Amino acid sequence: MHANSQYRGLRSRKLRAEFSIVDSVLALRKLPAFGDIVKVLVPVKRVVDYNVKVRVKADNSGVDIANVKMSMNPFCEIAVEEAVRLKEKGSATEIVAVSAGVTQCQETLRNAMAIGADRGILIETDAELQPLAVAKLLKAIVDKEQPQLVILGKQAIDDDSNQTGQMLAALLNWGQATFASKVEIEGGAAKVTCEVDGGLETVSIKLPAIITTDLRLNEPRYATLPNIMKAKKKQLDIVKPADLGVDVTPRLATLKVEEPPKRKGGVKVADVAALIDKLKNEAKVI
Amino acid sequence: MPYIAPLKEFQFLLETIAPISTLAETAHFADATPDTVNAILEESAKFATGVLDPLNWSGDREGATRHDDSSVTTPKGFKAAYEGYREMGGMGLPMPQEFGGLGLPRSVVTLTDEMLHSSNMSFGLMPMLTQGAIEAMLIAGNDQIKTMFLEKMVAGEWGGTMNLTEPQAGSDLALVKTRAERVGDGTYKIFGTKIFITYGEHDWTENIVHLVLARTTDAPEGVKGISLFAVPKFLVNANGSLGARNDAYCVSLEHKLGIHGSPTAVMQYGDKGGAIGYLVGEENRGLEYMFIMMNLARFGVGLQGIGIAERAYQRAVAFARERVQSRDVGAPKNPSVPIIRHPDIRRMLLRMRSQTEAARAIAMATAYAMDLVDSSDDPEVQKVNQAFVELMIPVVKGWSTEMSLEVTSLGVQVHGGMGFVEETGAAQHMRDARITTIYEGTTAIQANDLIGRKMAREGGITAKNLINAMSVFASSLSDENHIHLKATQRRLREGIEAMARAVDFNLAHFNSDVRACFAGSVPMVKLFGIVCGAWALARVGVEAAHRSAANHPDKAFYEAKLATLRFYVDTMIPEAIAAADTIVNGAEGTMALEETAF
Numbered sequence: 001m002h003a004n005s006q007y008r009g010l011r012s013r014k015l016r017a018e019f020s021i022v023d024s025v026l027a028l029r030k031l032p033a034f035g036d037i038v039k040v041l042v043p044v045k046r047v048v049d050y051n052v053k054v055r056v057k058a059d060n061s062g063v064d065i066a067n068v069k070m071s072m073n074p075f076c077e078i079a080v081e082e083a084v085r086l087k088e089k090g091s092a093t094e095i096v097a098v099s100a101g102v103t104q105c106q107e108t109l110r111n112a113m114a115i116g117a118d119r120g121i122l123i124e125t126d127a128e129l130q131p132l133a134v135a136k137l138l139k140a141i142v143d144k145e146q147p148q149l150v151i152l153g154k155q156a157i158d159d160d161s162n163q164t165g166q167m168l169a170a171l172l173n174w175g176q177a178t179f180a181s182k183v184e185i186e187g188g189a190a191k192v193t194c195e196v197d198g199g200l201e202t203v204s205i206k207l208p209a210i211i212t213t214d215l216r217l218n219e220p221r222y223a224t225l226p227n228i229m230k231a232k233k234k235q236l237d238i239v240k241p242a243d244l245g246v247d248v249t250p251r252l253a254t255l256k257v258e259e260p261p262k263r264k265g266g267v268k269v270a271d272v273a274a275l276i277d278k279l280k281n282e283a284k285v286i
Numbered sequence: 287m288p289y290i291a292p293l294k295e296f297q298f299l300l301e302t303i304a305p306i307s308t309l310a311e312t313a314h315f316a317d318a319t320p321d322t323v324n325a326i327l328e329e330s331a332k333f334a335t336g337v338l339d340p341l342n343w344s345g346d347r348e349g350a351t352r353h354d355d356s357s358v359t360t361p362k363g364f365k366a367a368y369e370g371y372r373e374m375g376g377m378g379l380p381m382p383q384e385f386g387g388l389g390l391p392r393s394v395v396t397l398t399d400e401m402l403h404s405s406n407m408s409f410g411l412m413p414m415l416t417q418g419a420i421e422a423m424l425i426a427g428n429d430q431i432k433t434m435f436l437e438k439m440v441a442g443e444w445g446g447t448m449n450l451t452e453p454q455a456g457s458d459l460a461l462v463k464t465r466a467e468r469v470g471d472g473t474y475k476i477f478g479t480k481i482f483i484t485y486g487e488h489d490w491t492e493n494i495v496h497l498v499l500a501r502t503t504d505a506p507e508g509v510k511g512i513s514l515f516a517v518p519k520f521l522v523n524a525n526g527s528l529g530a531r532n533d534a535y536c537v538s539l540e541h542k543l544g545i546h547g548s549p550t551a552v553m554q555y556g557d558k559g560g561a562i563g564y565l566v567g568e569e570n571r572g573l574e575y576m577f578i579m580m581n582l583a584r585f586g587v588g589l590q591g592i593g594i595a596e597r598a599y600q601r602a603v604a605f606a607r608e609r610v611q612s613r614d615v616g617a618p619k620n621p622s623v624p625i626i627r628h629p630d631i632r633r634m635l636l637r638m639r640s641q642t643e644a645a646r647a648i649a650m651a652t653a654y655a656m657d658l659v660d661s662s663d664d665p666e667v668q669k670v671n672q673a674f675v676e677l678m679i680p681v682v683k684g685w686s687t688e689m690s691l692e693v694t695s696l697g698v699q700v701h702g703g704m705g706f707v708e709e710t711g712a713a714q715h716m717r718d719a720r721i722t723t724i725y726e727g728t729t730a731i732q733a734n735d736l737i738g739r740k741m742a743r744e745g746g747i748t749a750k751n752l753i754n755a756m757s758v759f760a761s762s763l764s765d766e767n768h769i770h771l772k773a774t775q776r777r778l779r780e781g782i783e784a785m786a787r788a789v790d791f792n793l794a795h796f797n798s799d800v801r802a803c804f805a806g807s808v809p810m811v812k813l814f815g816i817v818c819g820a821w822a823l824a825r826v827g828v829e830a831a832h833r834s835a836a837n838h839p840d841k842a843f844y845e846a847k848l849a850t851l852r853f854y855v856d857t858m859i860p861e862a863i864a865a866a867d868t869i870v871n872g873a874e875g876t877m878a879l880e881e882t883a884f
Binding site for chain 1: 293317319321322324325326328329330332333336370373374375376378379388838839840
């Protein structure tokens, strides 16, 4: 099964931004003038490819990722694509892709550059990275690069945390629009259509801001083969967490990772009464 | 079930039989670093699975349509898919950077081509023919021709075709009648009919450049009087823009057994006063240029055989895992099992899988030799590798396509009755494969090339060198511990011995009893295919055994390589030995029957 499809119908819970408060904070900042074009930072994560059926390690310490195919998190791909579209529309000047993790994340950054990012930054570490640590690392990069917009995937398909974008917004004290399915930049603000439980909500947030992408935002292009070759020649800087002054020590401990319980065989019920009885007393769902 | 590119296998071949990292160290292929190549293969695989594969079956159902105004519409979705292919830069992959291409090694393009043909052979034909036309112009075209056509064609903005065949001139091009009259301004007017012109007309590009074989008015008889002309559908103005419609029209499309999605045109030149053509190279040397280009075209058709075989195998495996029928012969009291459990289904699937892998490994060894010719600055290395390439081209073309007929037919057989109905898709692969042993030179033409031009003409030097190299390799297997490599050594030696016997027979009789040699020429292609396949698979197998012994995390993948090799040498080498027997002893029987008695 196409693992991506499980995300297609997914309406995730949205962390609702308190826009009145955010607006008052933003009012104190120097804002980009009307018509400004922005610099965009796009964090990308290297994850197990969505086609791979993952297996739990024998010692239940995690998922076995030795020698499985890795690729860019699909939501991050959407984020890169959106940034490239903004650039093509003239709304963005430069796109910087950033990734945190092992040295092979360079491939993920090259991929982002093949789609259209101008350069890449790898925060190289072998340590386990949890969302808060990643958000702190990204904050340090934002401080250095001074983008007006950070576009992230709403979540990564490996741990499904759905936290990094929101945490980064909090650390930066920036506005956030999450689960975006449409983005327009105009007059120093981003008009973003967000997917919420009840449907769609369109918000306007002042820049600088954080946007996280949902599946319907766009369909990422195929990287052209000449661009794949050009990506190899684009600038890729490598820094260490210590260079950024960030402590990435995990704050959470993983106790145990297990496969979901196997589905048990079904039974035929005699009539509606029996069904209701089972739902009430066996399944305890009504 | 969708086509999934065997990327892991591709990767492994690029680490063993066609080591890409070595090529990337040369100045010529410096851009082709393993990580870049990997990204290119992955992106091409996504395109094949996501765009081309979904159009394969619908394209076969719908076919191409010619309209009264001579225009042609390709099946729904094909034009948009081509747009994607063009934007992606697919056409320029192997082409020189000077004309906007990427200049990637043949070892890489071999794999991207395979994916193209696995996912949609009808689609893959257009890039294949256009690239062939580009090659011919690169080889022989003057600056005017190159400037006029190449950049647009490498970018995929204009298509290209190859016009050789006429109703009376098929394999024998000496019979070509199409005329070329000198206009006086350096151009020619072309008159004649060409048939079987793949993508002779279509709706993908604004212009199509036809390469046409024709005779100038005072040309000598036979093959020495044939010239090559570029005849664009629309003439090209000095500033590169499109000019008048040329007198080159598609007058009908063929109704074919397979490759329905691709239009196969009858082209009429000169019915309205003459089609303007530009001479490519020099007069009367057309066939010579064609033959240089033909090597690549034949190699490309071999890749079609491999691609379609891979596709048929994947479909058959998926079916065999799902289809529950009959009990396990070894456990008759238990319930019915998926048919993949039955020994004969295993036999069929393994024949499919192992021959496909063997043909692919030969093609990759050949492609790598082409890359060494292109990238080495040592004339000796170039000479040796060029000779190997020339020897292997008829094997890659002849054997890969012949084995694809068996493999796609077995694909239908695995499906049983479900394979005979079109809806499962297995039948389409069989129909599509059927052309590959015919076009760009039938199997017999490849076989004649192998035993004559590539073997007898040079006294068998290259063939004997290959046999020696294989023997040295077989001896080196004594150092290996894996049980399947031990078995391979014994079988490979038997195969090499059979090959040496057949080659000796051919060399000894080519001058004294040439009919006897030609009677066994197609078996010779099969023998070369099987034995070289064993050699190529075993070379890859050695590395697989080492990685497996070192408990590589992907041990199962490498063990599967070795198990496949084991099946191949145990069941295919006996067929090579039989082929050698046919070559040495079969001629009398082949020639005995009186012609009138047929």
